[in-house]
Amino acid sequence: GAVVSQHPSRVICKSGTSVKIECRSLDFQATTMFWYRQFPKQSLMLMATSNEGSKATYEQGVEKDKFLINHASLTLSTLTVTSAHPEDSSFYICSTKIAGAEETQYFGPGTRLLVL
């Protein structure tokens, strides 16, 4: 299957700082990537859809000014958590789909964010 990477794998930051998480498709081009958040013992929740060359589409209840998404190339999407607070501590996971197999998502390994 397709390979998706995320960087960093884990990050600890102070409250009020911004954190950038990268999601890369390693062996294919991804015009669309998806960002999820997962709290401990809970399921994944879709935050936004990242579209290459255009603005991201955010799910209801997700603040677009707090979670900035940039998809500047066909292989890279970034999620920036601005002015992070302890309640933003979570597991952030990106995914993508391959043209011709749009029903299947390929997920990155996830990024563990801890805000102190």
Add this chain to the structure above:
Amino acid sequence: LAKTTQPISMDSYEGQEVNITCSHNNIATNDYITWYQQFPSQGPRFIIQGYKTKVTNEVASLFIPADRKSSTLSLPRVSLSDTAVYYCLVGDSDYGQNFVFGPGTRLSVLP
């Protein structure tokens, strides 16, 4: 949007066959059924996908009855490493509907 219902948890022993059933009573004509596996602190991994009848790959089988209102993921001869959360997703990607994760089924394989 087809809502899915799965058992919250299941226990099994090594070497047994495990069947996890997902209910999706309001599945639409264009919806596919996809199962993912997730280990702690990892992203989900695609297991199997189907539309109707039976699908089999190297790791699992997926049984879908004619009315498609449910599906059963079958894991043959589970091992300890199959302990994970299993998610059933139903939707049509054209409408962005296959991104709603239910609570999943937490499978514990015991020695």
